[in-house]
Amino acid sequence: MEGIAIFPGSFDPFTVGHENLVRRGLSLFDHIIIGVGHNTGKGLYFPTEQRVAFIRAEFEGETRVSVESYDNLTVDFAKQKNAQFILRGIRTSADFEYERAIAQVNRQMTSIDTVFLLTTPQHTPVNSSIVRDILKHGGDASLFIPPTVYRCITEYMNLK
């Protein structure tokens, strides 16, 4: 059986930490579907279609990675895609507690298991909310965003 994992998130924006997790996840899974959540309640900075486009540009040519948006429960999206696993990164113990509750509830509702990789040390402080704050204030976030995504974001922000 082919191993398929969903890598769900808001990715507002997609950071070097996210990219590192997807690349490492490819040694565990045959296919990774990056699931970009609408999360309409969260007051997102980049529109969903842009977040999808940024990440697609990053993984262009990587046939084992696909990128899709979704609007339902993560476990329902996973079932729809025949995924057996959800892939998540953990940075801090605050992350851990939040992820644990979600993963355990998902597991009680379905047979889908969540697999965790830890961020590398240098990526540990990088989270989307801090990076977004730098972008909003016109700061230089190029250290924290993969080059292709950063170029796309810069182009998009110049157009606005």
Added chain:
Amino acid sequence: MEGIAIFPGSFDPFTVGHENLVRRGLSLFDHIIIGVGHNTGKGLYFPTEQRVAFIRAEFEGETRVSVESYDNLTVDFAKQKNAQFILRGIRTSADFEYERAIAQVNRQMTSIDTVFLLTTPQHTPVNSSIVRDILKHGGDASLFIPPTVYRCITEYMNLK
């Protein structure tokens, strides 16, 4: 002196974890008043009167439990009800830090002490925000909500 405790919360919705805490609390206290907070700022899913009604249905016939909404500070509500204790459950260490600050400030302002029980292991991942998310997406949350409350919620959501 009769031991009276307030069990305060948003209960949006009331979960199996909440129910378990109230039932165990009855071996510690003579009377438990479930205080349903208005918390208008929080963007609640169920209106206050519904949340009160759902929980009242659950504890119908249990004369040592009563359910009321309140709109003031929890310690002021407790004093008004002649309660000497606030009862709280703790699920995770993130909960703990938040609860500690509130409990210690309450104790500095009044003589009311907060008593903590831990959720049982199987209820630890269940929190209202995850359960609400399942309900919003039309998922099956019956594992995480007491049967009577779940029936009331289903009826209420069908009426809307």
Added chain:
Amino acid sequence: MEGIAIFPGSFDPFTVGHENLVRRGLSLFDHIIIGVGHNTGKGLYFPTEQRVAFIRAEFEGETRVSVESYDNLTVDFAKQKNAQFILRGIRTSADFEYERAIAQVNRQMTSIDTVFLLTTPQHTPVNSSIVRDILKHGGDASLFIPPTVYRCITEYMNLK
């Protein structure tokens, strides 16, 4: 039914934080039995009989508090004493994780529930291991130990 709680610990030594918890616990329980564990593996500083004697001196005249040493599992000691509850204090989130595991296992093995009170803010940094370290180096630990216990400890250390 009379509410009886065990307050178990090594109490090596008994601190102002422990004393505060026992006194507050008396508003919840009819009787508190302070259970002084042998914990032979732990390399204790004060012998068990001394630790029992120090705490007995502190609560002399308080008929609702008794002090005993025990050498079995805490839940077995509790059953032996007809206690329905174990009383524990939590200072930090590190404490919390440790206490949660013990309390949940105890609850799975018996019907005995663990009730938690939080230390008051000024007692939060005080733990027996820090206080013991001060005593070992001949420092002044009188801020962190109840006066009666401190006097007993001083007398005992002078005799050695």
Added chain:
Amino acid sequence: MEGIAIFPGSFDPFTVGHENLVRRGLSLFDHIIIGVGHNTGKGLYFPTEQRVAFIRAEFEGETRVSVESYDNLTVDFAKQKNAQFILRGIRTSADFEYERAIAQVNRQMTSIDTVFLLTTPQHTPVNSSIVRDILKHGGDASLFIPPTVYRCITEYMNLK
């Protein structure tokens, strides 16, 4: 070289914990600039100009402390002020994880280092959000706010 530190925050309101940190920080730094963030997204209770005025009243006559509002990234504000350091207090381990991410990202972007002091035990439970909640409900928050700030707040609230 003169040591200058920024002490950034929302200070909505400024608490006894904040005041204690500034006073202790004066033994480390020659000058402390209290930076009051606009944080427009946060739904602040007191307007920025009021928060600045309250804190200026508190430190009137203390020539080594100044108070300013700012609207850019904290590191950009620090550079503008020739500060080499950011001063922050940590109360809990939840605070710590949040502060660590910000401090490490700031350090990767600039040479500005963040210096942490711990709140004193009695101030540990006091955070602006709890204090604000007490004020909103008309409770007595005088234990948690420095006297001068509290007098200013009371006057301001009576005027409204």
Added chain:
Amino acid sequence: MEGIAIFPGSFDPFTVGHENLVRRGLSLFDHIIIGVGHNTGKGLYFPTEQRVAFIRAEFEGETRVSVESYDNLTVDFAKQKNAQFILRGIRTSADFEYERAIAQVNRQMTSIDTVFLLTTPQHTPVNSSIVRDILKHGGDASLFIPPTVYRCITEYMNLK
């Protein structure tokens, strides 16, 4: 390429939580080698050869699981076995911090990545140190140890 993972630990004793992780890990990996560490410094309760024998009995007939003791660094043992992954369970945020440091150092020294699964809620409080304590005091630990392992342990303890 065949996916091989090491599942390292002291397993003093092997619990229901460990067993659950190995079984779930089999959906991720082709082969799992349970690595039983000597950890001579730790003052182990069961001798290494017994711990190996207990776990072998549990997985008898499961050809994709093997059990071996090792005495070197976990990453060196993994390389020796051609494993590309280390499998670890996380129960609590205290576990998480400890595991993160080890996993990140291992990753800096080698290309071996650590994959984490979370314990199921009902297994979260079960750790070997609590279970060992129950066994030492002659308590009933059958809820916390897989049946085959428990039978082996009982036989072994009766022989002594």
Added chain:
Amino acid sequence: MEGIAIFPGSFDPFTVGHENLVRRGLSLFDHIIIGVGHNTGKGLYFPTEQRVAFIRAEFEGETRVSVESYDNLTVDFAKQKNAQFILRGIRTSADFEYERAIAQVNRQMTSIDTVFLLTTPQHTPVNSSIVRDILKHGGDASLFIPPTVYRCITEYMNLK
């Protein structure tokens, strides 16, 4: 007044994380005294005089850093050296809770304040216990120990 800080620890061994903290601390303090604790109870790997010698080699020529061993309470050592501050690094939230208790107790006993710097992200997983474990097993720990200290350690271990 000259700012003097003690940087206390076991340094068994001194890591790249420790070195980074001392160098950054020099922008805060006029003089840093690295205090190498005897901690006889801890079962140290390198003898105290060696740990002192390793660190002295590292800071040779840096007149604002001195290295000494001590056997009393850290606050007593600090007072003896006329230090007004204790400098400590924090890596994780587990560290934080431990450090907070010590720092707050020290502050209650004396006027000495503890100043915290955070480790840089890449040093966060490096702690002496993991590094010691690598050395004990003959692994290559050169990534985690400053070059001069590593050369001294290698020479010392070859002599044994």
